[in-house]
Amino acid sequence: MHPPTGAAPPAGRRERAEAASDPLRYRLSALSQRPEARRLFGAAVALLLVYYAASKSLEIGDRSLLVLLNGLTSAGLYFLMASGFTLVFGLARVTNLAHGGIYLLGGYAALSVQRATDNWLAATALGALFAGGVSVVLYQVLRLLRGDGLRETMLTLGATIVIADQVLAKWGGIPTDLDPPSFLRGSIDLPGSALLYPKFRLAVVALALLAGLVLWVLLYRTRLGMLIRAGVDDPDMVSILGIRVPLVLGSVFVLAGALAGIAGAAGGTYLSLAQGEDNRILLASLIVVIAGGLGSLRGAGAASVIVGLVEAFAQTHHPVLSVLITFGMLIAILALRPHGLMGGADHARL
Amino acid sequence: MPASRRLPAAGALLVLIGAAIAAVPALVSDFVLLQIVIKSLWLGIAGTSLAFLIGQAGLISLAQTAVFGASGYLMAILVLDHGLTIWAAVAAAVAAGPVAGLVIGAISRRSSDLYLMMLTLAIGVFTFFFAQQYQPITRGHTGFNGFDAPLLFGADLSERKPLFYVSAVAAVAVVALFRLVMRTPAGLAFRGLRDNRDRLQALGYSTSATTISAFAVSGFAAGVGGVISVWYNGAISPGSIDITRIIELLIVVTIGGTIRIEGAFLGALVVTLLRNYANDYTNRTETLVGAAFMAIVLLSRHGLLGILLNLKSLAPKALRFFRGQRMASEKEAVA
Missing domain, CATH: 1.20.5 (Single alpha-helices involved in coiled-coils or other helix-helix interfaces)
Known part of the structure; x- marks a missing residue:
């Protein structure tokens, strides 16, 4: 039985049987298995979305620029969260659902330091350090389960509850925030429009870009990065070669925790620190990571921009339906690519 | 053992369970009956839906509170906003459980393991945000208050004893239904999904269809749990399905153990006891519950029941x- 087009035949017998009974569906499935076709389709959907966003926004003037900037700011925050999350998954196969809790811990720790020293940078650095420390403690507990992924994930869920309750006990339930550093206070004029935009929000975008750059250098230009990439590919082989994998894993946990801590300090400055923020940020980074493909750093980068922009667009134009729109986008991506934009079936690509 | 010989044994068991249920209100105080027993029952009923998914089909779903909430909300909306008679609304709400399960199963039909866990968590949290944001239908974060439990044969279900008997009967019915499903070929397919997806597929089963039907079957129990919880609380709000509740359900099932679906009731009892009595000793009840959960996960693969x-x-x-x-x-x- 020959397929009606020259495309690669579908893998399963069942699919082939289905294909024979339904040529349109067969053609669609053949299309969805070609990487170029998929990319083209993805780009087309993205362009359509951008076009729709732009045309809809132009009617109300400068709002489109605002949507764009707000989207990029959220994207920056999401990337800081999702990059650590996805790195930990890629290497340790642990889905750290306590990542939102660690974000909150980092933010609140930074708040305490800022109240004592009045120095945002020191506060952020110490908050990141604290979050990294908590993260590595969590890793030590997770090691007790010896790689039983589902129980590890449940353990991190338990940690989420404990962290949230301890944060409530230590810092109370009243929403609060950090003051931005003096050189990032106030707003700047946006060129070509009458809008003012807070400097700090732009700095968050810069921070995320910087984090991306540092991560790239670390992963592709250092020995540790080489070990991390090798560990993602084949952890068993790396350990056979005499590398102490737990040490590499531990450093990735510290790195991910520190990134979440920085995100907590940044988010705590331009959003707020409150009960429930941990869940909101966890949901956002989950959507980013799932949409981008688990374990893929590039996927996390691309997805954080898409999720950030779609979310900002939805919040501006359909505030009531904003969550629905973001979620619909996730379902659409998963329908096209079950393993996310840049994820493989079993094989994670950094 | 042939069915004819098993029948008297099953009858004896039913009589025994019936006697135990009848005896409970006489044995415990009114406070314990309301705060511990009835609450554990509906939490346990909702828990069995997750215990079934995890223990039988190997699908760890964090979206069962979404089903629970869909049923509870539907009943409240139909009665309070559309003036439907209560039992019609109850029937619709119970039917909504499997339907919601079907939808969740269809979304996550191609996922398994950790990916499924994350996807269903996203669905569960999404449902919470939807309930909170979509005010025209869900009334935003206040939710629905002042829901009156119905009358059944003249007994007012907002009173303790009638509500207890109805919850207990519902619990037995749900467990019996699950046990029945487990003995059908479909139940075998669910276990195949849990044990070896590839082999199940090689045998000609569709893993997607099996996943979807497992979600649909489990949705029934979550729906029943949602309905009884609204009778019990007289209210439903986004707080009933937020991430704390999502995790609570997982805690209930994990503490109880998933090798038997009845473990959910044990877990529900332990969690309810902890929530009620730990307050006397510490203000940090949640920390205690979370730590107990972590300890059980660390110590045992099958929870308390396993121990x-x-x-x-x-x-x-x-x-x-x-x-x-x-x-x-x-x-x-x-x-």
């Missing part, structure tokens, strides 16, 4: 050990 069953299987071993010792010493004496 208890281990003890049961240990007892004969211990007996044999001591007997062996005695026999050895007797032999020595003979020599």
Whole structure:
């Protein structure tokens, strides 16, 4: 039985049987298995979305620029969260659902330091350090389960509850925030429009870009990065070669925790620190990571921009339906690519 | 054992359970009946839906509160906003459970393991945000208050004893239904999904269809739990399905253990007891609950039920050990 087009035949017998009974569906499935076709389709959907966003926004003037900037700011925050999350998954196969809790811990720790020293940078650095420390403690507990992924994930869920309750006990339930550093206070004029935009929000975008750059250098230009990439590919082989994998894993946990801590300090400055923020940020980074493909750093980068922009667009134009729109986008991506934009079936690509 | 010989045994078991249920209100105080027993029952009913998914089909879903909430919200909306008679609304709400399960299953039909867990968590949290944001239908974060439990044969279900009897009967019915499903070929397919997806597919089953039907079956129990919880609380709000509740359900099932779906009731009882009585000793109840959960996850693969069953299987071993010792010493004496 020959397929009606020259495309690669579908893998399963069942699919082939289905294909024979339904040529349109067969053609669609053949299309969805070609990487170029998929990319083209993805780009087309993205362009359509951008076009729709732009045309809809132009009617109300400068709002489109605002949507764009707000989207990029959220994207920056999401990337800081999702990059650590996805790195930990890629290497340790642990889905750290306590990542939102660690974000909150980092933010609140930074708040305490800022109240004592009045120095945002020191506060952020110490908050990141604290979050990294908590993260590595969590890793030590997770090691007790010896790689039983589902129980590890449940353990991190338990940690989420404990962290949230301890944060409530230590810092109370009243929403609060950090003051931005003096050189990032106030707003700047946006060129070509009458809008003012807070400097700090732009700095968050810069921070995320910087984090991306540092991560790239670390992963592709250092020995540790080489070990991390090798560990993602084949952890068993790396350990056979005499590398102490737990040490590499531990450093990735510290790195991910520190990134979440920085995100907590940044988010705590331009959003707020409150009960429930941990869940909101966890949901956002989950959507980013799932949409981008688990374990893929590039996927996390691309997805954080898409999720950030779609979310900002939805919040501006359909505030009531904003969550629905973001979620619909996730379902659409998963329908096209079950393993996310840049994820493989079993094989994670950094 | 042929079915004809099993029938009297099942009847005896039912009589025994019925007697136990009838005896409970006489044995415990009114406070315990309301705050502990009834609450554990509806939490346990919702828990069995997750215990079934995890223990039978190997699908860890964090979206069962979404089903629970869909049923509870639907009943409240139909009665309070559309003036439907209560039992029609109850029927619709119970039917909504499997439908919601079907939808969630269809979304996550191609996922498994950790990916499924994350996807369903996203669905569960999304449902919470939807309930909170979509005010025209869900009334935003206040939700629905002042829901009156219905009358059943003249008994007011907002009173303790009638509500207890109805919840207990519902619990038995849900467990019986799950046990029935487990014995059908579909139940076997669910276990195949849990044990070896590839082999199941090679045998000609569709893993997607199996996943979807497992979600649909489990949705029934979550829906029943949602309905009873609204009777019990007289209200439903986004707070009833937020991430704390999502995790609570997982805690209930994990503490109880998933090898038997009845473990959910044990877990629900432990969690309810902790929530009610730990307050007397510490302000940090949540930390205690979370820590207890982490400890159980670390210690046992099958929760408290696993530990208890281990003890049961240990007892004969211990007996044999001591007997062996005695026999050895007797032999020595003979020599």
